[in-house]
Amino acid sequence: MELLIKNAKLFYDNNILNRDLLIKDGKFAQVQEKIEAPQATVIDAKNNLVTPGLVDVHVHFREPGQTHKETISTGSRASAHGGFTTVMAMPNVTPVPDTIEKFQAQLTLNQKESLIHTLQYAPVTKDEVSSQLVDIDKLHQAGAFAFSNDGHGIGNAKSMFDAMEEIASFKGVLAAHVEDQDLFDHGVINQGPTAKKLGLPAINEAAETSQLARDLILAKQTGVHYHVCHISTAESVNLVRIAKDAGINVTCEVTPHHSLLSDQDIVGDDANFKMNPPLRSEKDRTALIEGIQDGTIDMIATDHAPHAVDEKNQGFLKSAFGITGIETSFALMYTHLVEQGVMTLGGLLQLMSAKPADLFGLKNAGQILFDRPADFTIIDLDNAYTIDKADFLSKGVNSPFIGEKVRGRVLKTFVAGKQVY
Structure with a gap:
């Protein structure tokens, strides 16, 4: 099972780089400027941020x-x-x-x-x-x-x-x-x-x-x-x-x-x-x-x-x-x-x-490392939105930030290559 993230603004090795990211069997497999993987499911990141x-x-x-x-x-x-x-x-x-x-x-x-x-x-x-x-x-x-x-x-x-x-x-x-x-x-x-x-x-x-x-x-x-x-x-x-x-x-x-x-x-x-x-x-x-x-x-x-x-x-x-x-x-x-x-x-x-x-000594979190679980998220940094309690998935809506206009909307989140949001 392969997943290919194209056109990512990738936070990798402490830098923000324009890269493609390949995931195989739920693990990070490859980072390159351009990756071709004919068997992979492709997600176009559309130049959005992709981060661990x-x-x-x-x-x-x-x-x-x-x-x-x-x-x-x-x-x-x-x-x-x-x-x-x-x-x-x-x-x-x-x-x-x-x-x-x-x-x-x-x-x-x-x-x-x-x-x-x-x-x-x-x-x-x-x-x-x-x-x-x-x-x-x-x-x-x-x-x-x-x-x-x-x-x-x-x-x-x-x-x-x-x-x-x-x-x-x-x-x-x-x-x-x-x-x-x-x-x-x-x-x-x-x-x-x-x-x-x-x-x-x-x-x-x-x-x-x-x-x-x-x-x-x-x-x-x-x-x-x-x-x-x-x-x-x-x-x-x-x-x-x-x-x-x-x-x-x-x-x-x-x-x-x-x-x-x-x-x-x-x-x-x-x-x-x-x-x-x-x-x-x-x-x-x-x-x-x-x-x-x-x-x-x-x-x-x-x-x-x-x-x-x-x-x-x-x-x-x-x-x-x-x-x-x-x-x-x-x-x-x-x-x-x-x-x-x-x-x-x-x-x-x-x-x-x-x-x-x-x-905290976590070896499988926080970085894109090859052959480690592909936990990552895709974030739109450009479009502003208003924090709205109706959008919360938590049971709690107790926040002083309701109604504030922000940027940095999470689009997708993956755990071990599986989309969970």
């Missing part, structure tokens, strides 16, 4: 236990719609997959229901909120590619230290949601003028930065690959920058919403702007962009967090934290960063494909 499938290290698919928000099926379809062929699902489902049996059941469910590659985090501690560690080694052997308590900071320093030591022993990744619960103090919005104007309980940025500083010291001692989820403050970027300069094995991600919005964009009690960590100040947002530009920030991740409509229409005080994002991520970042000259298209694709795959 995008990689997202941070999504929430909600199944089992919260399927009114999202399912693995709808989440994977939404991912394919956004150009993603590999995603990494957080373990805050019900029940939390914190035993071998529950984790293996989750893997089976992912494999059965997902159209794309859905890798599974295991939690660091029992039920994600206790101080008791899971059986890290056995979960690793069972297929946990990384560990995270996302949604919850690990308050007990000894638990974090012990987890880091064990995960470091097999060169694994610990992905941390950095949040000191006491400093978070039931806040719903960033501490600043907007919080005061709306009369809402505020979140001190030290809730993020103080736990991050602690963890970086522990990561230095243990040598673990420590990954910072959804970094959001200027001080956090600076701490990671200093840690990298000191040789600490740290990586970090930023979301489109934290890099494109600030709390100045919140003009009313609209919970589509409520997320954790919260939208920070314009100074913080600018620092995140600078972190992308200088390499301190390693990748873009969506923190795709779908909720039912009635869970997001109750204002900041009562609504759930989080927004949906995997269907809008590329278009938003392309429109606001590449088209505005903040970074190159190749640089953005690195942050959304090759770098997350490389830093």
Whole structure:
């Protein structure tokens, strides 16, 4: 079975090239200026961008236990719609997959229901909120590619230290949601003028930065690959920058919403702007962009967090934290960063494909490599369109970007040479 992509603007070997791409038996087979393959099914890319499938290290698919928000099926379809062929699902489902049996059941469910590659985090501690560690080694052997308590900071320093030591022993990744619960103090919005104007309980940025500083010291001692989820403050970027300069094995991600919005964009009690960590100040947002530009920030991740409509229409005080994002991520970042000259298209694709795959040790994702699975997507960079919730394949439509005009529409997505969107 052969598939030939003609007239592609191909992101290949870190360059954007005018090339044809041949796929044989679901694997990348050949890249040339012109390829003739009489037996192949031909798709004319019409000079649109053809890129390795995008990689997202941070999504929430909600199944089992919260399927009114999202399912693995709808989440994977939404991912394919956004150009993603590999995603990494957080373990805050019900029940939390914190035993071998529950984790293996989750893997089976992912494999059965997902159209794309859905890798599974295991939690660091029992039920994600206790101080008791899971059986890290056995979960690793069972297929946990990384560990995270996302949604919850690990308050007990000894638990974090012990987890880091064990995960470091097999060169694994610990992905941390950095949040000191006491400093978070039931806040719903960033501490600043907007919080005061709306009369809402505020979140001190030290809730993020103080736990991050602690963890970086522990990561230095243990040598673990420590990954910072959804970094959001200027001080956090600076701490990671200093840690990298000191040789600490740290990586970090930023979301489109934290890099494109600030709390100045919140003009009313609209919970589509409520997320954790919260939208920070314009100074913080600018620092995140600078972190992308200088390499301190390693990748873009969506923190795709779908909720039912009635869970997001109750204002900041009562609504759930989080927004949906995997269907809008590329278009938003392309429109606001590449088209505005903040970074190159190749640089953005690195942050959304090759770098997350490389830093998380994925050999079959993020690049076009011969004899590897043909996961790729075709994207129209030229025609503008308006983000419309009616187009979403996710169950969640909770996005502050509804109605925004963007470029970068995903036309087709393929996994192992099979069209999934």
